[in-house]
Amino acid sequence: MASLEHFDLCIGESLERLQSAVAEVQELKSEVKDSKAIVAKIVSAILEIWKAREIFYESMPQVKRDFKRENEEDERRYEELNAILNKAYEFEKNGDFGKATQVYDKLLQVSKYGFFKLTAQAGLYRCGVVVIQTKG
Secondary structure, eight states, rough: OOOOOHHHHHHHHHHHHHHHHHHHHHHTTTTTTTTHHHHHHHHHHHHHHHHHHHHHHHHHHHGGGGGHHHHHHHHHHHHHHHHHHHHHHHHHHHOOOHHHHHHHHHHHHHSSSSHHHHHHHHHHHHHHHHHHHHHH
């Protein structure tokens, strides 16, 4: 059944998928002809989707996601938490699950809102599952 929250979730998922596509193309740039042009088009689509989401949030502020509220309330703190998250992502991406786990745990401890807490918990779960799978 359609709902405002589900619509917002769909927009968020589309943004995540497009960001993943950019990362994939960048990793495969030696194999993908015109990878720069492809990335530019995808980035343009991401920006347009964000603009659409902003229009939606202006008309329906009650649906606004935690991370948007957190950014608007304290942009500096949001940027600090985002930097911690990016560091954890980098460790995880490079296969250093021990360091990623430490950084995700730090993020979990300092986060007060849902977005960063949930992201940290998901990262801890992923890193734990990978470690278990490689041991098992």
